Amino acid sequence: MPESAKKTTIYDLAELAGTSAGTVSAVINGNWKKRRISEKLAQRVLDLAEKHGFALNMQARALSREKSGIIGMIVPMYDNRYFSSIAQSFEARAREAGYFPIVTCTRRDPELEVAAARAMLGYQVELLVCTGATDPDRIHDLCAAAGVPTLNLDLPGGKATSIISDNFAGAFELTNRLISSCGNPNPSALFVGGRASDHNTRERINGFRESCRLHGIDVPKDNVLSCGYAAEKANVAYRSWITTNEAHPALLFVNSTISLEGLLPLIDTTANKEEKTPVVGCFDWDPFAARTRPNMIMVRQDVASMIKTLFEEIEDPSDDLRLIQIPTIIPPQTKEDLL
C-alpha cells in the first residue's frame, strides 16, 4: 500500500501494467470479456489496482457516462424519529440499489430547500426525493428544467408522484381511540400543531373532526390550533388556550412529536401531580415520548412501507402522477387504554 499522496488514476495503472487506459477502464468495470481482454492482463490490472488502493474517480465517470449514480433526498430535519428513520432507510435501500445516496436537511426553510436542490442538481443527482418539503412544486420545476425527475415523500405535491401517510384515516382512528380512552362521553377536544396550509395537517384535522362529529363531540374553531410545527409555537398556543379556557382539554391531539416536545412541560403528569391533564394522542412515534405519560397513544407512520414504495416508484416509475397513501400503524389497544 504505497502512500501516494495523490490519487492513482487509470493512466497510472495503465503505465504500471504496460497497457492502455481504455483497457484498464474495461477491466475495472468488469467488462473485459466483452472487450476481449485476456484474463492474464485483466488479473494483472486488478492486482495492481488492489495493491494501490485504486478507486475510480466517480466525477470523471459521471462526466463521461452522463449519469452520476447519485440520488438525492431533502428532509426538513434529522432530529426526530420519523425523519431520521426515513433518511436512514432511504440510504440503506439506495445503496442496495447501487446508488450513492445524498441526504440533506433544510430545516423547513423554503429558501434553503431551493438552495439545497440547486446544489444537488449541480452535483448531477439523477433523481431527487423531496421529503416534507414546504414547496415541492417549486423544486419540481427546478429539477424538471434540468431533466431530473422528482418524487415527493411525506408531503404531497401537485407535479410529481407523492407517497404519504394516510393522514385522514390515521387521525380518525387515533381520535376514536382517544375518545374511547378518556372515559368522558363529551370531552373537550383540542388539536395542536402543524400548518393549516399543508396537506397533512389539513387531513389530520379532518380526521380528528370527523371522529369527533361521529361521537357527537363539538369542536369549535378555537379548538384547532395549527400554529406551526415548532415546539415553541405549540407551547405558546397551548398555554394561551388553557389560560382562556381555565382548564386543560380532556382530549389532546398533537400533530407531531416536534409539537409534543413543546407541550409536555405543560401537561406532564409527573410534574403536576394534582392537575387534571388530558388524554394525549400524537400523530408520530417516539419510544421515549410514548413513555412520558401513562396513556399516551402514538400513531406510527409506516416508514418501511413508504421507503419500499418509494423505491418501487424509482425503479419502475408509473406513467401517470399518483398519490399513494400508506396506512399508519396504531398500537394494539390494551386494557389500560380504557380507564
Place this chain on the structure above:
Amino acid sequence: MPESAKKTTIYDLAELAGTSAGTVSAVINGNWKKRRISEKLAQRVLDLAEKHGFALNMQARALSREKSGIIGMIVPMYDNRYFSSIAQSFEARAREAGYFPIVTCTRRDPELEVAAARAMLGYQVELLVCTGATDPDRIHDLCAAAGVPTLNLDLPGGKATSIISDNFAGAFELTNRLISSCGNPNPSALFVGGRASDHNTRERINGFRESCRLHGIDVPKDNVLSCGYAAEKANVAYRSWITTNEAHPALLFVNSTISLEGLLPLIDTTANKEEKTPVVGCFDWDPFAARTRPNMIMVRQDVASMIKTLFEEIEDPSDDLRLIQIPTIIPPQTKEDLL
C-alpha cells in the same frame, strides 16, 4: 424558463451569447473583471444563464479544478438526538463554509463504514469526518492513501485529530449527582451499556468508578455491564442483573439513550408504581427521555462546541495530532433532584 430536457452547459450559453466557453466560465465564476471581459458581455451571459436555469456541472468543475468542494461525514445512525444534531449542525456549518456536505450513516457496521468511506473517496471528498466510528484508524489509512485528511468526532482514533466529549469528567459529575440525589449513603450502583473496547465507554466507566470510590461506594465487577449499545442487549443484561440480585440497583448509570431505550420498560415508574426503581442517569440527552421519570439526570454532550471546534480544525488544521475534549453540559441541580 425553457423546458430543455437536457442540461444547459457553458457551451450552450456561449453559443447563445455569441462568445466562447472560456468566457462564459469566467463570467459564471465572477472573475470576469480579472479576465477583462466587458461588463456588457458579462451581463448578457448572466441573463442567459438565469433565463435557462443554468447550473454549473460540479463534476466537471471538480475534475478540472482537482478539488470537489465536498466534505463527508459518516455517523453511526441518525435516530437519536446526539448524532442527528451532529449531522444537522455539520451540514449547516459546512454550507456556511462553502462546502457541499455529504453525511451517511453506517449503523455501527465496520464493513459498511469502510464501504461508505470508499464510496466517498470515489466521489472525491476533500476531507472525511469519522463520527463514532468503530475503527477510525482503518478509515484513516484508506483516506491517507488517497491523500484525503480525516478527523475523528465523538470517538477518538490514534491517527487523526479527535474531538470528543470529556467523558470522564461528565461521567464523574453525573455520578456525583446521582449519588447525592438517591438519598442513600451506600447505594448499589450499576453501569449499563456501551462497549468496553471503546474509549468513551471506558472513560465513562472510569468516571463512574472514581466518583463511587470517592463516596466510599463499592462497585464490583458485575456492576459494570458494557454489553453493547443496542437497546435489546441492555435490556437483556439489566434483566439478568436484577434477576440475580433480586432487586433493582439504587443508582443506575446508563451509557447512552440507545441503551436507555432498552432499559425503560424495566424501570419505568409509570408502569410499575409499586416497585422501588433506581435513580437514573444517562450520558446523553433526549427531551422526551428526560421526562420519562421524575428525576432522570441527563448529561448533554455539547454538540455546538464540538462542531465549532471541528470546523476550526478543518479550516486551520493543527500540525500535530490532537485529542480535544469538550466539556459536557449537566442541567442545573434543582431542589427536586434531592429527594
Place this chain on the structure above:
DNA sequence: ATGGATTGCACAATCGGTTGCGCAGTGTCA
C-alpha cells in the same frame, strides 16, 4: 505616423474516465 501599452476576448490543453472503431497478429480451411 509609429511604438508601446491596454483592452477584450478566443484557443486549446487538461482533469480522469468511457466507448466506438480499427488494426495487427494468429488460426483455419479450401
Place this chain on the structure above:
DNA sequence: TGACACTGCGCAACCGATTGTGCAATCCAT
C-alpha cells in the same frame, strides 16, 4: 497460399468545466 474469421488490444473523441497564453484591435503619447 490466400481469404476469412477471430483474438487481443490501442487510439482518439468526448463528457463539461478551468485556466495559461496569445492575438487583434484600440488608445495614447511622442
